[in-house]
Amino acid sequence: MLTIKVPATSANLGPGFDSIGLALELYLTLKVEGPQDHWQIEHTLGADVPADEHNLILKTALALIPDLTPQRIKMTSDIPLARGLGSSSSAIIAGIELANQLGNLGLTDYDKLQIAVRLEGHPDNVAPAIYGGFVVATYDDVAADAISAPVEHVHALTYIHNEELLTSASRAVLPKQIPLAEAVKTSSASNVLVAAVLRGQLDVAFRMMERDHFHETYRRDLVPHLAKIRAAAHECDVYGTYLSGAGPTVVTLVSEAKATTAFQQLIGLDLPGKWLNLGVARQGMIVTN
Template identity: 50%
Template sequence: MRIRIPATSANLGPGFDSCGIALSQYLSIEVLEDADEWIIHHNLGEEIPKDKSNLLIQTALSVAPNLTPKALKMTSDIPLARGLGSSSSVIVGGIELANRLNNLSLSQKEKVRIATEIEGHPDNVAPAICGDFVVASYVDGEVHAVKHHFPMCDVIAFVPDHHLLTTESRSVLPESMPYKEAVQASSIANVMIAAILNGNLPLAGVMMEKDKWHENYRQQLVPHLKQIRKIGHELGAYGAFLSGAGPTVLVLSPEEKTNEIVGRLNQLPLSAAIHVLSVDQEGIQVF
């Protein structure tokens, strides 16, 4: 059995802790055989545990404590601590591992609920499970999620070589904001979502760049966001935004503009990997 979970990007600018898309980079988990103790074969670095202390096994055992140990193989092209849902993909993978090994027959809604309770918010885990574009909420212990088709475009991921932990990125956010500003921030998010539902990426991209919830506060940690937006405006991108807590920046691009935008991004004086991705429409898959 092989489980494949897509990378994700949360927020899309003003959809803070609520909106997310699934992307065409993947974590794969393969069940190899029974074992005396849990073991995960991977080449993801020495800092990633290979025993039952791994987040994957911890999550699986929290869902199904009586699982018998297995030997697993884990591979991933989702970069760690870059704002592309690397930890969320592991949580989603752990839930599915428990679901399959213990024949739990969890519904998609139940998986989203469990993953959200573990992660604390649904913006990454919901699209990892459902695929495509998901708007979700987690309020008073209740999880609600709606999936919709995201308009066709290329998604250019500018992934800096340095890490930015979510805890560090969240530490710069304010405890509160003025009511009037919150209303404005909410209206921007609403128009962005409506534009996506309408297939109007030019308008959606404009609203993505007007976020008032988090990007202004995180600007000091990701100065390249402003540079990338300038390139996007010059070359006809729909819009650019921080992926999750950063430092990755995503650029939504018409297919015919992508090569030129990538060429300009490669000229930026910051060591980074650049990937041209698409929106994954399926979410988690089991083969």
């Protein structure tokens, strides 16, 4: 049986707006049970998620190979919808891999990245699902490139708000221009973040996450819990806190050794949502037959 397992992604890592992301240990899993006369995806995500060829996974696969033989598929997903954890990205990556496997396309990871970015638009959303770990990516409307690096002994204390925040609404509050001084401060923090991760200086790297002026500054009214979590996290000796994707999910990165203690303190906050203590997924999409 063909099984495709895709991790969640947490993008916009602080000043790494539209360019830096992490793969997290939450998964969307497809089990392809065999051919039949029509496409069918069995899932428990509710009536709003199509179970036929209108499902995003199948739309993606059929965009690559329109005449794929219909299959019966079981899908499970721990990734919440419209919460800033890459639910759409994981579906797109799963669809690309479904076509790759069923159609024997022989796609490389680089090929998959190009297709995914053309469909999804943001490389930091999709690249971690392919490569795993900490990923820096770019897209110039022609081609995408990504570099991945392992992040060892780090946990993501993840707060998932009860209410959705659509990417379109979160994007709408961003300005078309920002002052040069703000852009310089933010881009330099992003540069240090990347260099520090590659040197293994995680305390420096993730301190940079809280120096963003590209998007969090403008989204703070949409996610008032970000400031509350960040203030509480500062008392827990963590690396840093950031808004995941377009929100409303907020992620606090902390060393593995201090994760349990920090998690217990943060879940004591009076917030309407749930908390997860997640590892960073070292590997991206996994395929087994």
